[in-house]
Amino acid sequence: MCYSAQIWASYRKYVREYLAEIDIGTFAELFWSRLDDDRIKLPKAMEDAFDTSDDSTPPEIKDLIDKFKTQQATKLEQLLFAQRKRLADAERTLLTKTTKAATEAKRISTTKVDWALLKLADLRRTVLKDSDSRIYPGYYAPVMVMENGKRVIKHMRYQCRPAGKPAFYDTKYPGTYNARRDNLEGFWKAQFGYSHGLMVVNAFYEHVVVPRRGPDGSPVGSATDNVVLEFKPRPVQDMLVACLWSHWTGADAPDLLSFAAITDEPPAEVAAAGHDRCIIPIKPENIDAWLNPDPKKLADLYAILDDRERPYYEHRLAA
Secondary structure (H helix, E strand, O other), rough: OOOOOEEEHHHHHHHHOOOOEEOOHHHHHHHHHHOOOOOOOHHHHHHOOOOOOOOOOOOHHHHHHHHHHHHHHHHEEEHHHHHHHHHHHHHHHHHOOOHHHHHHHHHHHHHHHHHHHHHHHHHHOOOOOOOHEOOOOOEEEEEEEEEEEEEEEEEEOOOOOOOOOOHHHHHHHHOOEEEEHHHOOOOOOOOOOOOOOEEEEEEEEEEEEEEEEEOOOEEEEEEEEEEEEEEEOOOOOOOOEEEEEEEEEOOOOOEEEEEEEEEOOHHHHHHHHOOEEEEEEEEHHHHHHOOOOOOOOOHHHHHHHHOOOOEEEEEOOOO
């Protein structure tokens, strides 16, 4: 559940709406690490929230973002040069003789050129789209936690690796971006009651299986399709999604902050759309109680999850 979500990535909103501070140090570390490891993924909106023209962002973070964009543009331009040459070579060969190798080279190089051009355009795009706020498992997102009595925004990976567990837990348990409510005192017992967070989202996305339909809208036998649905609350609102998080440390690997969204049984409209889980948006008046958990009072924490916001979730096929 909560395969992906549309996050609230403007840090100024966190500060203004929730009186939260931004842990600039951890974000600077993330942007620095990304220069050496472009497998670190974060939504464009999260990056652009720092990449502004005002003085609210430390210059070193802007510099790290600029370096990464330059680095990625160079890689894409090198790829473009190589694939355009491969395409030209294949087309020259095909002028005199049709071969399987040249035909395949033309197909692959054309696809890669188109892909690189799209990535370059996306890298240089300055106008944000709704999809720029969407996160997937493995992406980094802003999460609100409590630290020294203050609400603090930190970056965390959206797939929780519990402290003390080996790094291969990421592949052994690939679904740990969700924490089922009925397993909070089982698999998640080291986090539930100890390390709670909140992620602000205004939509979530799910894979569902639906009957395949023909051009006239009628079912095509027993065939099915796997589609992605977008669920948005009505009335429109930002939701404070209950999360668990962990600070993982390893001898030969960098520290990792990561989190999972807590899920529960779905409301009727989500179930009717074909999905069996749903995020839990807590009420604003319960923020501090949720972020300051007492492991001796788990009943109080369950009560917060029960006393949730209950919007109607309207759904449509995701773009």
